[in-house]
Amino acid sequence: MTKILKINGLGKTYSSGSKQLTVLQNISFDVQRGQTFSIVGPSGSGKTTLLGLAAGLDTPSAGTVELCGYDLNTLNEDERAQLRNKNVGFIFQDFQLLPTLTALENVSVPLELQGAKNAVARAKELLQKVGLANRIHHYPSQLSGGEQQRVAVARAFSNNPAILFADEPTGNLDEETGSKVIQLLFDLNEEAGTTLVMITHDLDLAAKTQQILRLKGGKILTNEATVNI
Ligand SMILES: Nc1ncnc2c1ncn2[C@@H]1O[C@H](COP(=O)(O)OP(=O)(O)OP(=O)(O)O)[C@@H](O)[C@H]1O
Ligand SMILES: [Mg+2]
Numbered sequence: 045m046t047k048i049l050k051i052n053g054l055g056k057t058y059s060s061g062s063k064q065l066t067v068l069q070n071i072s073f074d075v076q077r078g079q080t081f082s083i084v085g086p087s088g089s090g091k092t093t094l095l096g097l098a099a100g101l102d103t104p105s106a107g108t109v110e111l112c113g114y115d116l117n118t119l120n121e122d123e124r125a126q127l128r129n130k131n132v133g134f135i136f137q138d139f140q141l142l143p144t145l146t147a148l149e150n151v152s153v154p155l156e157l158q159g160a161k162n163a164v165a166r167a168k169e170l171l172q173k174v175g176l177a178n179r180i181h182h183y184p185s186q187l188s189g190g191e192q193q194r195v196a197v198a199r200a201f202s203n204n205p206a207i208l209f210a211d212e213p214t215g216n217l218d219e220e221t222g223s224k225v226i227q228l229l230f231d232l233n234e235e236a237g238t239t240l241v242m243i244t245h246d247l248d249l250a251a252k253t254q255q256i257l258r259l260k261g262g263k264i265l266t267n268e269a270t271v272n273i
Contacts, residue, residue, distance in 0.1 A: 046076065046077045047074045047076055047110075048075055048076065048077040048111070048206065048207050048239050049074065049098060049109070049110070049207065049239070050074050050108075050109070050110035051071055051072055051074070051097075051109055051110075052107055052109075052110075053070055053072055053106060053107035054070075054071040054072070054094070054097060054106065054109065055068055055069050055070060055071070055104060055105050055106035056068040056097060056102075056104055056105050056106075056262075066262060067090045067262050068094055068097070068104075068262045069263050070107075070263065070264075071094060072264075073264065073267050075239060075241055075255075076239075077206070077237070078233070078237045078238075078239055079240070079255060080230070080239075080252070080254050081240065081242070081253055081254065081256075081257070082241075082242050082243070082249070082250040082253040082255070082256050083095070083243045083244075083256075083257045083259065084245070084247065084256060084259070085259035085260055085265070089260050089261060090262040091211070091259055092137055092211055092243065094259070095134075095209050095211055095241070095243060097109060098209065099132055099134055099209045100116045100127065100132075101128075101134070103116075103117075104117075111131075111132070111207070112132075112206060112207070114127055129154075129203065131206045131207060132207055132208075132209065133199075133200035133201060133202075133203065133205035133208040133209070133238075134209045134211075135193075135196050135197055135208070135210040135211060135213050136196065136211055137211040137212050137215065137243075139184075139192045139193055139196040141184040141192055141196060142184075143183065143184050143185060145183070145184075146180065146181050146183055147176060147179055147181070147182050147183075147184075147187065148164070148168065148180040149167075150184070150195055150199055151167035151170055151171060151195065151198050151199045151202055152164045152166070152167035154202060155202050155203065158203060166202060167180075167198070168180065170199075170201055171194075171195070171198050173201075173228060174195070174198050174225065175224065176191060176194055176195065176198070179191060189216040190218065190221055192216075193214075193217060193225070194221070194225065197210075197225055197229075201228075201232060204236060204238075206238065206239060207239040207240075207241065208229070208232065208239065208240055209242070210229065210240070210242040211242075211243045212242075212243055213226070213229065213242055213244075214244070214246065214249070215245070226249060230252070240253070250270075252270075253270065254269060255267070255268070255269050255270065256268055256270060
């Protein structure tokens with residue numbers, strides 16, 4: 045198996061004034077191509093920070109991230125963005141939809157920017173998959189939290205990513221919609237071989253992934269394969 049993500053000695057320290065706040069320390073782990081991988085841990089333990097570093101959205105204070113064979117420290121911001129456009133999907137904890145674009149445009153515009161010819165048709169198809177066929181012309185402010193989350197899921201799928209990072213993808217969804225979204229993520233993993241790295245507070249969901257990384261206070265507590273029942 046090849047490694048799609050290799051994290052070695054990763055650290056992140058924020059400085060505010062004269063104070064230094066270390067939020068991640070000496071984090072090392074690998075994710076195999078095609079694997080389903082979950083990250084769990086208490087609020088504030090560094091999960092979102094870690095996901096942002098792994099996807100090249102943020103730069104570390106120490107250590108290295110190798111994503112799809114590229115050492116992110118050796119790439120500039122534009123090159124990291126290109127790598128993300130081609131290979132990475134990201135579902136943010138706070139969705140990060142663009143408020144001036146409709147649901148349809150939030151999914152289709154990034155595709156158009158990447159030069160896709162059938163962007164609108166593909167966006168419609170994805171929004172239908174997440175159960176939003178009758179909401180495509182709504183702006184984010186006209187959507188419920190769960191609906192916004194589903195638009196974010198559709199957007200993350202749009203470029204057929206090799207690796208999908210999801211920060212609490214079901215955090216704002218009711219049980220039924222949540223399990224539909226999770227099913228979509230696992231289907232994508234099965235059908236397209238998309239590697240799935242997700243943060244969750246739901247331990248039942250984490251147990252459905254192949255590997256669970258447990259963080260506490262910015263450090264790795266455990267990194268264990270789950271037992272397949
Ligand atoms: N830009 C920043 N400047 C300073 N501190 C930050 C910054 N971003 C995050 N932190 C701190 O880093 C720590 C880890 O934050 P992070 O968002 O990674 O936690 P988390 O594990 O995702 O928590 P949650 O489960 O609540 O989403 C927190 O204590 C937070 O206050
Ligand atoms: Mg978080």
